[in-house]
Each structure stands twice: as structure tokens, then as C-alpha cells.
Amino acid sequence: MVSTPALTQSPYATHDVTNQAPPLAPYDASEDAALLEGLRREGAGWAEDGLRRLGLRAGSAEAQEWGEQANRHEPELRTHDRYGNRVDEVEFHPSWHHLMRTAVAEGLAGAPWADDRVGAHVARTAGGLVWGHTEAGHGCPTSMTYAAVPALRAQPDLAKVYEPLLTSREYDPGLRVPTEKPGLLAGMGMTEKQGGSDVRTNTTAATPTAEPGVYTLRGHKWFTSAPMCDVFLVLAQAPGGLSCFLVPRVLPDGSRNTFRVQRLKDKLGNRSNASSEPEFDGTVAWLVGPEGRGVKTIIEMVNCTRLDCVMSSATLMRKTLVEAGHHVRHRSAFGARLVDQPLMRNVLADLALESEAATTLTLRLAGAADRAVRGDAGEQAFRRIATAVGKYWVTKRGPAFTAEALECLGGNGYVEESGMPRHYREAPLLSIWEGSGNVNALDVLRALGRDSTTAEALFAELALASGADARLDAAVTGLKVRLTGADQVGARRLVESMALALQASLLVRYAPAAVADAFCATRLGGDWGHSFGTLPGGTDLGTILERALPDAN
Incomplete structure (x- = not known):
């Protein structure tokens, strides 16, 4: 009779794991000679300590996990609430909000426009080069918020109201009256299905109302990212030609502006960031700059x-x-x-x-x-x-x-x-x-x-x-x-x-x-x-x- 040899290890242990690289995190995302030298050379050496602190945070296991989770659990569109009311909201995984909160607090959105220090815009770019080690999608709304400020200045009365909120370091998600929030995010809506980059072929129409500077929009945008932003700069055809308008998601009286999100794009990458097709139909908008000078x-x-x-x-x-x-x-x-x-x-x-x-x-x-x-x-x-x-x-x-x-x-x-x-x-x-x-x-x-x-x-x-x-x-x-x-x-x-x-x-x-x-x-x-x-x-x-x-x- 043949005896069975005694097992000296688990029957499922077939081999030891060797010759594999350990996890990269934690690491310092700011440890880059070209980055630090450029920061100093371009006038923002004063930001180096903060950049190094941000680099350690970006390379932490926690922040790296936020990036992975925000992409694995993609945003979801809710067109209606449980009662049938149109809400057009986008829900995000908590990791997205952690990333956004950090980015805004670190001045990677509109903050440089409120900073008089020489090199403020360089410091922001360097911060993006570091914090971007987490993931790329949430850089879209911070980028558009940063970029909206100089465009909005073409209409000083609007800039006076919105610029302090766009340059805030407070991240406050959720749709409410913009002026009642501590900080805002801005998006943009330029392209349409028939033209893409050829925005002069846009068909979205802007009709003046009885109130000076206020219009209503009707049309469909083809690729509008970050639809959860508070305000948008959009292009539409006014009587005087293609013009730029400010469109808030929530109107001053607290009612929802018409911003029907028809669908979210199913994209190759950038999965953490929602990109949408919004429809305007009687959407209230404020003119930014002169009519016909939208571009x-x-x-x-x-x-x-x-x-x-x-x-x-x-x-x-x-x-x-x-x-x-x-x-x-x-x-x-x-x-x-x-x-x-x-x-x-x-x-x-x-x-x-x-x-x-x-x-x-x-x-x-x-x-x-x-x-x-x-x-x-x-x-x-x-x-x-x-x-x-x-x-x-x-x-x-x-x-x-x-x-x-x-x-x-x-x-x-x-x-x-x-x-x-x-x-x-x-x-x-x-x-x-x-x-x-x-x-x-x-x-x-x-x-x-x-x-x-x-x-x-x-x-x-x-x-x-x-x-x-x-x-x-x-x-x-x-x-x-x-x-x-x-x-x-x-x-x-x-x-x-x-x-x-x-x-x-x-x-x-x-x-x-x-x-x-x-x-x-x-x-x-x-x-x-x-x-x-x-x-x-x-x-x-x-x-x-x-x-x-x-x-x-």
C-alpha cells in the first residue's frame, strides 16, 4: 500500500511572488529638477514649499487611490428625481469630490486672478503639474474655472458679482443660487454637432428679452464637459451675430435654469469627468461683451x-x-x-x-x-x-x-x-x-x-x-x-x-x-x-x- 506524503504547505501555495516592483506610492510628485528649476526661474520660487507639500500629498497612497476610484466609479446622470421632476444632475463618487476639494483649495482653479504676487499663474501651473499625478479628469472643471475669469471681465458688471466666487478656494458642490455659495465652478459650451471647431456655424439662437443684457437661448450643444458646474460661458447667435453668454444652472430666484442634459458621452478616456450634450430651451442667459464679438x-x-x-x-x-x-x-x-x-x-x-x-x-x-x-x-x-x-x-x-x-x-x-x-x-x-x-x-x-x-x-x-x-x-x-x-x-x-x-x-x-x-x-x-x-x-x-x-x- 502506498502512503500519502504529509503536506508541508497549503495545497494552494504554488509559488512565492518575487521580482515584482513594490507599489510606487507613497512618493513625492514634486521631485523633478526641471519643474523646480522652472518654478524659480519663472518668478514663483516663493511657492516651492507649498508645491513640495502638494507633491507629497499627490503621491500619497490615499490620493492615488482617489484617482483610481474616481475613474472606476464613473459619474452617473440623473435626469429626473423620484417624483418625475427634471433635475439634470450628475452624481460623482466621493473620491472625485476629494480630488476637487484639494485642487480648489490649493489654488488650481480661479485663485491666481485674485493673487497679486508675481508668479501666481506660474505657481498654479506648477501645482497642476504635480497634482495631476493623481488623475486628469478633474482638471477639466478647474481649468475652465480658471479660464472663465478673463473672459468674464469683458462684462464688468457680471465680473463684479461672479469673479470673487470663481477665484474662491472653497469647493461647494451642488446646484444652488450661485451668489449664495462660497465658491463657484465654471464650464464652457462652444461646439455643436454640425460644426465642431467651426463655431461660427453654431445654430443656438439667443433672443433678447425686455431686460437689457438678458437673453433666452434655444439650441443644442455637442460637447460640454463638467455639466455640474455652477455657471457656463456659451456661444450663441444673437441678432448682432455670434455672441458670448453667461448661463447659470440656477437662477437668482432659486429656480432651475433650463439646462437639459440629454446624455453623457461614452469616451475613450477622461472617464471620471462627465461630458454632456445639454439642450437649451428658453434658457436664461446674460450677454458677456458686445453682440457679434463672441469669439x-x-x-x-x-x-x-x-x-x-x-x-x-x-x-x-x-x-x-x-x-x-x-x-x-x-x-x-x-x-x-x-x-x-x-x-x-x-x-x-x-x-x-x-x-x-x-x-x-x-x-x-x-x-x-x-x-x-x-x-x-x-x-x-x-x-x-x-x-x-x-x-x-x-x-x-x-x-x-x-x-x-x-x-x-x-x-x-x-x-x-x-x-x-x-x-x-x-x-x-x-x-x-x-x-x-x-x-x-x-x-x-x-x-x-x-x-x-x-x-x-x-x-x-x-x-x-x-x-x-x-x-x-x-x-x-x-x-x-x-x-x-x-x-x-x-x-x-x-x-x-x-x-x-x-x-x-x-x-x-x-x-x-x-x-x-x-x-x-x-x-x-x-x-x-x-x-x-x-x-x-x-x-x-x-x-x-x-x-x-x-x-x-
């Missing part, structure tokens, strides 16, 4: 949100680079840690170059915005063209970047639990939101054609690095040649050349020599392949990696 009125809002698109793309780059770096420091293959393998080091260093270039450009654009609102004409001209250039290029680089960072984790990066698929799905949105690539490229052409000071401002910025790198000098010379006879067919190439020259000039001036040299050699000098990880032999990978990912060597 001019709201364009300042677009300039602000475009900067936030650049910021969010740079944040995704940095977040996914940090995730990839963490993984390869703890994972081994073929007898060595991944971070010690030459090919992986090449990939990481290449990603690090792209991330630093994006972060540095973002903060330069924020500095220009900060100085522009203080009346610096040169910075206003630079901001006008450089924001469109940055929006085009940095957001275009995002999807390829996040895909490569995801691949650094291999199969582990392809599963939802890693968080990398969420980041990957998020990346394409930023090149679409506030104008697709073609729209931004055409905007650059318009800026060049309308005002010669925009090109002058761009080349004045590039001239600050003149003589420092022969490849950059050649790129600037070529760019000047390309400007002559620029047309739509070549618009994307033109804007790409502008962006690379601008990023290179900033790195040549401010980054370590190893970073600037590698960037110029590959992005300008042509010594590069068709994917990340093709830096040429002789590149100082160690210095680049140590700067971007301390302890990577």
Missing part, C-alpha cells in the same frame, strides 16, 4: 485652457516616466536589473529628454501668461504664438510617450491595475480638446499673418540661445526660411519646427549640457531613429537619468 470675448478663455492642455500632457509624461523608472529599478531580467540594461537605459533617457522639454516649455508659457496679464506687450505677443505652438506639439507627443512608458512595464503595464492604461487613454484627448492639431496649426498661421510682432517675439526668444549650439542655430535659420511662403499644406511642419527650436533653445539655456546636447543631436540634428530609445552612441545616459530619476544609476 473675441471667449478666445482669452481658450488661450488659458490651451495652456492647461500643454500642462496636462507634460504631467502625463512625467507621471508615466516616474512609473516606468520605478518599475525598471525593481525588476530584473536576463541576470540584471532592467535599469542597468543599456537598451532600457536608452529608452528611459530618451523619454526623460522629452519630459523635461515638455515641462520646461510649459513653465515658460506659464511665465509668459503671468507677465502678459501684468501688461508686458512682448510677452503677450510671445504667448499668443507660443501657446498655440506648444499646444500642437506637446499634446501630439503625449500618446507615443505614454505608450512607450507603458511598454517599459511589459505585460504588467497593460493591465488596468497598473494605472498605465488609464494614462494611455487620457493622452489623445489633449490634442483634441480646445482645437485639434489642424486647428492649432492654422491658428499659428493666422497669428503670423495678422500681427508681425508674434514672429518677432518668437525669434527674440530663440535669439537668447544664439551661438550656444550650431544645430540650434541652423534650425532657427531654416525656420526663418520656412516662414516665407508658409501655407496650410506645410503648416504642421512649420509648427513642429517652431516647437522643437523653442524647446531646444530653453534646454540650451537652462538644462545641463548632457540634456541639451542629446536633445539637439536627436530632435534637431537628425541623429535619431523613429521611436524612443534610439539616442546615439556616446550620449551621457547616466547624467540624463540621474537628473530625471534620482537613484536610477
Whole structure:
């Protein structure tokens, strides 16, 4: 008779878990040399202590869990209450509210407009680069709230009422009379199904009432994010042409304004944020700016949100680079840690170059915005063209970047639990939101054609690095040649050349020599392949990696 051997372990214990990276959290999301140097350089060094505190909070296990839960438990539309009353409310998971409350309290919504300190807008952008490590969706309402303030100033009587509430650091969800709340959020409704970016084809009609400045709207908007906001800036056709209007969700008498949310969009990414199709039918609205000047009125809002698109793309780059770096420091293959393998080091260093270039450009654009609102004409001209250039290029680089960072984790990066698929799905949105690539490229052409000071401002910025790198000098010379006879067919190439020259000039001036040299050699000098990880032999990978990912060597 054969005896059964005694079991020495659980019959379900087949192996020990080894060679897996531990959780990244907690970590410091502000531990980024390019970020901190840019913060100081652009006039907001006074915000560094607060930024470091926010970085620790963003990288905490709790905040990272908020981001995951807010995306797993998506917002839900309630068109009616239990009694059949139309309510058009959107319900969010508590984690969304935790994220929003922190963002508003940290001044990432409208607060900089009430802050007289030099660098206030830079500090906000830097805060977004850090707090965005949690998740991207809740950045939409904070961005639109920030951007609404300068547009609303076109109507001083409305700005007097609403600006103190839009610049508040109090987050107060729920639909009530706006002036009875301690703080407000703002949204925007521009696009319609028949036109998209071509807003001059909008059909939503605005009819004047007997009360001066008050209209009623009738129409349907196609892509209005964050419908739970308190007020919206929308475009509609008034008797005098396309105009901008302020639409509150709740009217001064406490009744609900007609804002029928027909459905929430089923989107590729940005799942935590509700995006909707609202219908207006007798909706009460207040005119903002003159009739027929709607695009001019709201364009300042677009300039602000475009900067936030650049910021969010740079944040995704940095977040996914940090995730990839963490993984390869703890994972081994073929007898060595991944971070010690030459090919992986090449990939990481290449990603690090792209991330630093994006972060540095973002903060330069924020500095220009900060100085522009203080009346610096040169910075206003630079901001006008450089924001469109940055929006085009940095957001275009995002999807390829996040895909490569995801691949650094291999199969582990392809599963939802890693968080990398969420980041990957998020990346394409930023090149679409506030104008697709073609729209931004055409905007650059318009800026060049309308005002010669925009090109002058761009080349004045590039001239600050003149003589420092022969490849950059050649790129600037070529760019000047390309400007002559620029047309739509070549618009994307033109804007790409502008962006690379601008990023290179900033790195040549401010980054370590190893970073600037590698960037110029590959992005300008042509010594590069068709994917990340093709830096040429002789590149100082160690210095680049140590700067971007301390302890990577």
C-alpha cells in the first residue's frame, strides 16, 4: 500500500511572488529638477514649499487611490428625481469630490486672478503639474474655472458679482443660487454637432428679452464637459451675430435654469469627468461683451485652457516616466536589473529628454501668461504664438510617450491595475480638446499673418540661445526660411519646427549640457531613429537619468 506524503504547505501555495516592483506610492510628485528649476526661474520660487507639500500629498497612497476610484466609479446622470421632476444632475463618487476639494483649495482653479504676487499663474501651473499625478479628469472643471475669469471681465458688471466666487478656494458642490455659495465652478459650451471647431456655424439662437443684457437661448450643444458646474460661458447667435453668454444652472430666484442634459458621452478616456450634450430651451442667459464679438470675448478663455492642455500632457509624461523608472529599478531580467540594461537605459533617457522639454516649455508659457496679464506687450505677443505652438506639439507627443512608458512595464503595464492604461487613454484627448492639431496649426498661421510682432517675439526668444549650439542655430535659420511662403499644406511642419527650436533653445539655456546636447543631436540634428530609445552612441545616459530619476544609476 502506498502512503500519502504529509503536506508541508497549503495545497494552494504554488509559488512565492518575487521580482515584482513594490507599489510606487507613497512618493513625492514634486521631485523633478526641471519643474523646480522652472518654478524659480519663472518668478514663483516663493511657492516651492507649498508645491513640495502638494507633491507629497499627490503621491500619497490615499490620493492615488482617489484617482483610481474616481475613474472606476464613473459619474452617473440623473435626469429626473423620484417624483418625475427634471433635475439634470450628475452624481460623482466621493473620491472625485476629494480630488476637487484639494485642487480648489490649493489654488488650481480661479485663485491666481485674485493673487497679486508675481508668479501666481506660474505657481498654479506648477501645482497642476504635480497634482495631476493623481488623475486628469478633474482638471477639466478647474481649468475652465480658471479660464472663465478673463473672459468674464469683458462684462464688468457680471465680473463684479461672479469673479470673487470663481477665484474662491472653497469647493461647494451642488446646484444652488450661485451668489449664495462660497465658491463657484465654471464650464464652457462652444461646439455643436454640425460644426465642431467651426463655431461660427453654431445654430443656438439667443433672443433678447425686455431686460437689457438678458437673453433666452434655444439650441443644442455637442460637447460640454463638467455639466455640474455652477455657471457656463456659451456661444450663441444673437441678432448682432455670434455672441458670448453667461448661463447659470440656477437662477437668482432659486429656480432651475433650463439646462437639459440629454446624455453623457461614452469616451475613450477622461472617464471620471462627465461630458454632456445639454439642450437649451428658453434658457436664461446674460450677454458677456458686445453682440457679434463672441469669439473675441471667449478666445482669452481658450488661450488659458490651451495652456492647461500643454500642462496636462507634460504631467502625463512625467507621471508615466516616474512609473516606468520605478518599475525598471525593481525588476530584473536576463541576470540584471532592467535599469542597468543599456537598451532600457536608452529608452528611459530618451523619454526623460522629452519630459523635461515638455515641462520646461510649459513653465515658460506659464511665465509668459503671468507677465502678459501684468501688461508686458512682448510677452503677450510671445504667448499668443507660443501657446498655440506648444499646444500642437506637446499634446501630439503625449500618446507615443505614454505608450512607450507603458511598454517599459511589459505585460504588467497593460493591465488596468497598473494605472498605465488609464494614462494611455487620457493622452489623445489633449490634442483634441480646445482645437485639434489642424486647428492649432492654422491658428499659428493666422497669428503670423495678422500681427508681425508674434514672429518677432518668437525669434527674440530663440535669439537668447544664439551661438550656444550650431544645430540650434541652423534650425532657427531654416525656420526663418520656412516662414516665407508658409501655407496650410506645410503648416504642421512649420509648427513642429517652431516647437522643437523653442524647446531646444530653453534646454540650451537652462538644462545641463548632457540634456541639451542629446536633445539637439536627436530632435534637431537628425541623429535619431523613429521611436524612443534610439539616442546615439556616446550620449551621457547616466547624467540624463540621474537628473530625471534620482537613484536610477
